[in-house]
Amino acid sequence: MGTNHPLGLYVHLPWCVAKCPYCDFNSHGLNGRRVDEAGYTDALLRDLSFERSNIDTARPITSVFFGGGTPSLFSPPAIARVLETAEALFRFDPNVEITLEANPGASDAERFAGYRAAGVNRLSIGVQSFDDTQLRRLGRIHSAQTAIDTFGQARAAGFDNVNIDLMFALPEQTFDQAMDDLDQGLALGSEHLSWYQLTLEPGTAFARRPPPLPTEDTAVAIWETGQTRLAEAGFAQYEVSAYARPGRQCRHNQTYWHCEEYIGVGAGAHGMVGWQRRERQRRPGAFIATAGTADALAQTRYIEPQDRTLEFLMNALRLNDGFTIPQFEATTGLGIDAMHPALSSALATGTLEQAGQTIRPTELGRRHLDAVLADF
Numbered sequence: 001m002g003t004n005h006p007l008g009l010y011v012h013l014p015w016c017v018a019k020c021p022y023c024d025f026n027s028h029g030l031n032g033r034r035v036d037e038a039g040y041t042d043a044l045l046r047d048l049s050f051e052r053s054n055i056d057t058a059r060p061i062t063s064v065f066f067g068g069g070t071p072s073l074f075s076p077p078a079i080a081r082v083l084e085t086a087e088a089l090f091r092f093d094p095n096v097e098i099t100l101e102a103n104p105g106a107s108d109a110e111r112f113a114g115y116r117a118a119g120v121n122r123l124s125i126g127v128q129s130f131d132d133t134q135l136r137r138l139g140r141i142h143s144a145q146t147a148i149d150t151f152g153q154a155r156a157a158g159f160d161n162v163n164i165d166l167m168f169a170l171p172e173q174t175f176d177q178a179m180d181d182l183d184q185g186l187a188l189g190s191e192h193l194s195w196y197q198l199t200l201e202p203g204t205a206f207a208r209r210p211p212p213l214p215t216e217d218t219a220v221a222i223w224e225t226g227q228t229r230l231a232e233a234g235f236a237q238y239e240v241s242a243y244a245r246p247g248r249q250c251r252h253n254q255t256y257w258h259c260e261e262y263i264g265v266g267a268g269a270h271g272m273v274g275w276q277r278r279e280r281q282r283r284p285g286a287f288i289a290t291a292g293t294a295d296a297l298a299q300t301r302y303i304e305p306q307d308r309t310l311e312f313l314m315n316a317l318r319l320n321d322g323f324t325i326p327q328f329e330a331t332t333g334l335g336i337d338a339m340h341p342a343l344s345s346a347l348a349t350g351t352l353e354q355a356g357q358t359i360r361p362t363e364l365g366r367r368h369l370d371a372v373l374a375d376f
Contacts, residue, residue, distance in 0.1 A: 006062040008255040009086060011044065012266030013071040014284050017106055020139040021205035022198060026268030026282050027069045039288050041078045045085045046292030047265040047280070052089040055263065055273055060091040063252035064098045066120075072102035076114025083119045090263075097251040099124055099163075104142035104150040112157035122250075123154050124163040124194070130184040131177060134170050137211065144184075151188050161248060163192035168226065169219040170198055171211035178222040179229070186233045191248040195226060196241035240318045240366060257319050259312045259331050275303045308332040309339055310376050317369060322352075322360025342375040 012026065019029035064086065066079065079100065086092075099122040100115055112123070129135050130144040142150075154162050166185045168178045185193060197219060200207045214222075227237065235243035239257060242250065255262050264271030267287035269280045279299040281287040290296040303311055312332050316323040325336050332338070343359070346352040351365035351372045365372050 005059065006251075006255050006258075006260045007057065007059040007090075008252050008260065008262035009061050009064045009090070010252075010262055010264045010266075010269055010271065011064065011066045011071075011082060012068065012264070012269040012280075013040075013066060013074055014069040014267045015073055016068065016070045016103075017073070017141050018139060019205075022138060022201070024201035024204050025069070028284060030073075035073050036284070036288070037074055037078050040284065041074070041081055043288040043291035044082050044265055047287075047296060048082075048085050048089055050292050050294075050296070051263050051265060051271070057273075060093045061086065061096060062093045063096060063255060064092075065252040066098075066100040068101055070103045070106045070126075071100050072107035072111060072115075076111060076118050079115055079120065080118035097122055099250070099252055101126065102150070102154075103140075104147040106141070107150060107153075109153040109156060112154050112159065116158050121159075122161040122163070123159050124165065124192075125150055125154065126165045127151075127185065128165060128167050129170060130181050131170075134173065134177075134181075137171050138167075148188070151190070160191070162190045163194055163250065164188065164190045165194045165196075167196060167198045168222050169214050171213060173214055175214075175218055175221055175225075179225060182226050182229060186229065186235075191245050192250060193230065193235055193243045194241055195230070195243060197223070238320050240369065254319075257315045258323075258327070259315045272303075275308065277301045277303060305332070305334060308334060310373065313339075313376055314373055317352075317361050317365070317372065320360065320366070322358060324357045325359065326357060328359075339376070345375060346372055 014026055014028050015030055015035050016027045017030055019027060064083070083098065098120045100120045101124045103126045125147070127147045128138055128140060130147065132143050135143065151162065151164065164185055166181060168181065170178070182195065198213070200210055230237065230243050234245055236246070237243050238249050239253070242253065244250070261273045262271055263273065264278065264280065267280055267284045268282040271278045277300070278297055280296055281290060281298045287296060309332065312328060328339070329335060343352065346365070347354060350362055351368060352359055353362050361369065361372065
């Protein structure tokens with residue numbers, strides 16, 4: 001890709017205080033142990049240097065995302081070391097977006113001020129619910145009041161770009177309870193909301209012992225009413241589960257959804273540059289031992305031209321605005337014919353719509369995105 005295309009950096013910090021029963025991310029509960037902050041941070045710096053030596057690009061980094069796990073378990077000096085090294089190796093765009101995920105109960109006002117001083121300019125706070133009973137069911141270590149206090153601490157530290165994560169269709173959750181959660185989330189006044197339905201992911205504790213979930217009719221009613229309340233509060237939906245005030249869309253996640261390139265460092269991190277997907281060793285110990293060498297790569301896969309249509313659409317169709325045909329052609333190197341006959345079928349059934357050069361999912365298509373993608 002050319003020098004005008006975004007280049008993201010994802011940094012994975014894999015530890016949590018405890019593993020939540022619904023979580024299928026590469027995260028590891030500490031269960032009373034301490035994070036190996038020094039050893040892991042040193043490994044990240046070696047991994048960054050390894051990536052720089054393998055990437056032939058003059059593009060600056062336009063976004064950085066510290067994900068987990070619980071990145072707020074790491075101290076501000078550790079985060080600063082990673083950012084300083086990344087900026088020296090790759091250069092940062094003058095308007096770089098730097099996001100750090102934080103969990104209530106694993107962060108405080110002092111840490112937030114330290115992250116701000118280190119260069120972090122966007123926080124994503126994992127609230128999930130404002131119902132203490134639900135929080136216990138979800139394995140969260142915080143209370144509703146702690147979540148509210150954490151948001152206030154972020155504001156006090158100077159963060160004016162904050163996302164909160166909320167889930168709905170939680171175990172035994174009623175329509176009114178879900179709406180109360182959303183209303184409390186909106187009352188905080190964040191710039192961005194990630195509002196998504198709880199799903200039972202394979203390999204999780206909830207998948208092995210499923211909790212009683214609301215009916216599909218209840219979940220749909222929650223979603224439909226929630227769309228209205230979010231819009232009335234000034235949030236525009238721009239992705240399946242992402243809502244933002246004007247100009248506050250997450251730049252880093254848009255890099256994924258536009259099928260742009262990004263570097264991934266850390267245990268289990270994924271990256272994609274030059275249509276090559278690279279995945280790191282998932283276990284923190286194995287990653288620390290091999291970071292800075294090719295042995296840290298658990299898997300490398302080149303995405304062949306015949307697979308790029310689906311790769312592109314799996315991301316681009318998550319966006320309400322969809323994509324343009326020139327975007328598809330420039331990103332994949334393929335012509336529009338590569339999307340037929342599935343594209344014609346989706347247009348005919350009303351799951352996709354085309355306006356000039358733009359193709360986007362309809363409301364029906366957004367609800368049944370998996371089925372749409374299966375046709376491709």
